[in-house]
Amino acid sequence: MNLFDRYITRNFLQAYLYCIIGFISIWFIFDISDSISTFLDQHVGFGRVLEYYGTQIPQILVILLPVSLLLALLFVLGRMSRANEIVSMLTAGIGLIRVLTPLFLLAVLTTAICFALNYSLAPHAEMARKLFFADKSATGAEGQIFRNRRDSRTWFIQRLRHNSDVFDNIEVLQQDSSDHITMAFLAARAEFQPGENAWTLSQAKVVHYDPAGNITSEQIEPSLVVRHWSETPYRLRSANMRAEFMSLPELRGVVDAWVEQYIALGKIPWINHVEIFENRGEMMGASNPHPHCQIWANASLPNLPARELASFREYQEQKHSCLLCDYLKLELQLNLRVVCQNEAFAVVVPFWAVWPFESLVLSKRHIASLDQLSEQERDLLGDILRRITVRYDNLFETAFPYSMGFHQKPTDGSAHEEWHLHAHYFPPLLRSATIQKFMVGYELLGSPQRDVTPESAANRLRETGDIHYLDRS
Ligand SMILES: [Zn+2]
Numbered sequence: 001m002n003l004f005d006r007y008i009t010r011n012f013l014q015a016y017l018y019c020i021i022g023f024i025s026i027w028f029i030f031d032i033s034d035s036i037s038t039f040l041d042q043h044v045g046f047g048r049v050l051e052y053y054g055t056q057i058p059q060i061l062v063i064l065l066p067v068s069l070l071l072a073l074l075f076v077l078g079r080m081s082r083a084n085e086i087v088s089m090l091t092a093g094i095g096l097i098r099v100l101t102p103l104f105l106l107a108v109l110t111t112a113i114c115f116a117l118n119y120s121l122a123p124h125a126e127m128a129r130k131l132f133f134a135d136k137s138a139t140g141a142e143g144q145i146f147r148n149r150r151d152s153r154t155w156f157i158q159r160l161r162h163n164s165d166v167f168d169n170i171e172v173l174q175q176d177s178s179d180h181i182t183m184a185f186l187a188a189r190a191e192f193q194p195g196e197n198a199w200t201l202s203q204a205k206v207v208h209y210d211p212a213g214n215i216t217s218e219q220i221e222p223s224l225v226v227r228h229w230s231e232t233p234y235r236l237r238s239a240n241m242r243a244e245f246m247s248l249p250e251l252r253g254v255v256d257a258w259v260e261q262y263i264a265l266g267k268i269p270w271i272n273h274v275e276i277f278e279n280r281g282e283m284m285g286a287s288n289p290h291p292h293c294q295i296w297a298n299a300s301l302p303n304l305p306a307r308e309l310a311s312f313r314e315y316q317e318q319k320h321s322c323l324l325c326d327y328l329k330l331e332l333q334l335n336l337r338v339v340c341q342n343e344a345f346a347v348v349v350p351f352w353a354v355w356p357f358e359s360l361v362l363s364k365r366h367i368a369s370l371d372q373l374s375e376q377e378r379d380l381l382g383d384i385l386r387r388i389t390v391r392y393d394n395l396f397e398t399a400f401p402y403s404m405g406f407h408q409k410p411t412d413g414s415a416h417e418e419w420h421l422h423a424h425y426f427p428p429l430l431r432s433a434t435i436q437k438f439m440v441g442y443e444l445l446g447s448p449q450r451d452v453t454p455e456s457a458a459n460r461l462r463e464t465g466d467i468h469y470l471d472r473s
């Protein structure tokens with residue numbers, strides 16, 4: 001690096017640094033005025049506050065660096081031209097491109113830093129923030145029911161604390177093999193000791209029942225240690241997670257589990273189709289109140305995927321291209337029925353939609369199953385599922401019920417190059433949180449009728465926005 005480059009770089013870096021420090025300070029002042037009451041209320045130590053800001057800064061830098069770069073460039077070039085430095089450099093025989101080269105390289109470096117932060121540290125900022133303020137958001141959090149089917153135990157938890165092994169006001173019902181309640185544990189507090197795999201119940205009451213349901217005995221215990229329960233705090237908490245409230249790293253865990261299950265089940269020789277789906281809400285007949293997925297794997301190809309397979313094949317033979325790739329291209333060009341999209345996925349209300357707010361999630365790349373997703377696409381799948389479920393919830397400001405599921409290539413051993421990975425959302429609601437569409441009468445006997453056009457459904461979903469209505473201040 002010669003004297004000239006050093007001179008320009010030093011001038012620029014000085015301005016750049018001032019801009020970054022200035023912007024971060026402004027952000028910091030706003031953020032601390034928002035959060036100070038929480039820090040004081042919860043007696044958060046100085047170290048924890050530092051740690052919190054350490055996790056947030058990468059995310060802020062991604063936004064601040066490009067703006068600071070622009071401002072610093074304007075400032076440095078402006079100053080140099082005012083002092084006639086650029087003119088003298090040019091008359092000294094140094095070309096304009098040569099003058100700007102160090103600045104250009106620094107801009108490329110900034111882009112690389114932003115890119116790296118965007119894919120490494122920045123996505124974790126959101127989860128860190130959520131965990132940090134969890135106690136605040138947990139006050140008044142809804143109760144939680146957890147059913148342990150294997151051990152016939154049901155937990156009723158009044159208050160959950162995120163990232164803590166303590167649960168408040170719990171009731172645990174123990175049933176026998178014929179579903180009669182044999183024991184009930186009530187406690188003001190349940191705390192898990194990870195080292196011993198034991199639960200400590202404080203101010204507990206243990207009630208025993210006979211087969212007819214009569215109370216046979218009651219004991220009060222100030223502190224009771226239970227060692228044979230298999231439930232862990234993680235299992236109890238994970239049952240309360242819904243896609244729209246999960247951070248991207250958490251969603252990524254769900255996507256990884258789907259891929260793992262699809263591969264493991266698909267490998268079994270007699271299994272030819274793996275269906276991953278979720279039923280949400282009582283309206284859709286969900287038997288468990290907590291969010292959960294189901295996976296059904298069978299030897300035969302079910303009707304709907306079988307019809308899709310036939311259509312994929314027919315189109316492939318006639319047009320030598322992929323049905324859904326071509327369809328997605330048209331939808332993106334028209335841009336009338338697109339609800340939301342990211343780099344790897346798009347959600348559309350298909351023109352053939354039967355349910356008012358039915359939607360189709362399509363991968364932008366031609367792939368046939370979840371296991372063909374790249375690392376980055378797995379993150380983006382979590383992102384798109386959150387975007388669409390947030391929009392659904394926002395539509396009628398309710399926990400929107402639906403049935404959703406993936407259609408992936410059959411696992412019969414052949415490559416199925418014609419298949420295009422997609423997911424369907426079938427929600428029953430029509431006009432409000434309680435008014436649903438019924439597929440009856442003419443729709444059962446004749447053909448389905450649409451109450452809203454797919455274009456207006458897509459438009460309404462698009463306009464509800466990416467921010468969940470419960471997260472709006
Ligand atoms: Zn395709």
Ligand SMILES: [Zn+2]
Nearest residue numbers: 308407422424
């Ligand atoms: Zn399908």
